Amino acid sequence: MDPDDLEELAVKLQGRTVGGWGLVQLAAGTGFAAYVMWAGILMPGFRRVPLKLQVPYVPSSAKQVENVMSLLKGRSGKMVDLGSGDGRIVLEAYKRGFRPAVGYELNPWLLRLSNYRAWRAGCYGKVFYHRQDLWKVNVSDCNNVSVFLAPSVLPLLETKLLAELPDEARVVAGRFPFPTWMPTTNVGEGINRSWAYDIKTVRQTKNKFEGSPE
Numbered sequence: 477m478d479p480d481d482l483e484e485l486a487v488k489l490q491g492r493t494v495g496g497w498g499l500v501q502l503a504a505g506t507g508f509a510a511y512v513m514w515a516g517i518l519m520p521g522f523r524r525v526p527l528k529l530q531v532p533y534v535p536s537s538a539k540q541v542e543n544v545m546s547l548l549k550g551r552s553g554k555m556v557d558l559g560s561g562d563g564r565i566v567l568e569a570y571k572r573g574f575r576p577a578v579g580y581e582l583n584p585w586l587l588r589l590s591n592y593r594a595w596r597a598g599c600y601g602k603v604f605y606h607r608q609d610l611w612k613v614n615v616s617d618c619n620n621v622s623v624f625l626a627p628s629v630l631p632l633l634e635t636k637l638l639a640e641l642p643d644e645a646r647v648v649a650g651r652f653p654f655p656t657w658m659p660t661t662n663v664g665e666g667i668n669r670s671w672a673y674d675i676k677t678v679r680q681t682k683n684k685f686e687g688s689p690e
């Protein structure tokens with residue numbers, strides 16, 4: 477459209493009010509644009525995940541990454557980030573000696589970004605990012621797990637992790653604590669706060685309060 481046409485259109489529209497039908501069209505258009513943005517850019521790959529389990533991407537802050545790592549200090553072995561975003565936690569875990577360091581993520585854009593970041597850090601092919609639904613990943617061979625997900629999904633995650641993880645595992649939750657688990661320790665303040673949970677202690681505490689045999 478050339479500038480003259482645009483000017484003509486602007487003159488035609490001038491002075492017109494938006495009627496009821498116009499408002500409906502505007503609302504539908506805005507809703508559709510928001511849906512395209514949500515489904516195509518923010519949450520692609522999430523079609524099969526129930527809406528109540530869909531957690532959007534919000535990257536950990538540098539301080540939060542540091543806090544998560546400090547709660548894993550002195551540990552080794554496999555490290556998994558459930559919902560790995562742009563891969564920053566996994567990459568940092570690899571740099572600190574965790575092998576293998578693995579991220580599970582459904583958003584293909586974020587997986588590409590993760591691999592790009594790994595490549596830039598000279599770690600391409602050394603860290604692993606899988607396009608997989610975290611709810612379908614079996615974590616029974618993981619000693620170190622980190623999660624930064626929405627509070628609404630944490631009760632269900634508690635059940636899954638408790639059913640699968642070995643006693644020696646430590647889970648670190650960034651920003652939001654697990655609702656019923658007793659943390660071993662925590663570090664940081666405000667949005668950077670992180671909590672560490674030793675699975676053996678979580679099981680023992682749960683058994684004590686729920687009265688079931690060890």
Ligand SMILES: C[S@@+](CC[C@H](N)C(=O)[O-])C[C@H]1O[C@@H](n2cnc3c(N)ncnc32)[C@H](O)[C@@H]1O
Nearest residue numbers: 531533534535536559560561581582609610624
């Ligand atoms: C709050 S972000 C945290 C990202 C990263 N762990 C960090 O700390 O920077 C949560 C991530 O989990 C991913 N996610 C949410 N539900 C998922 C699922 N069912 N399977 C795999 N990834 C999921 C989202 O795409 C998002 O990137």
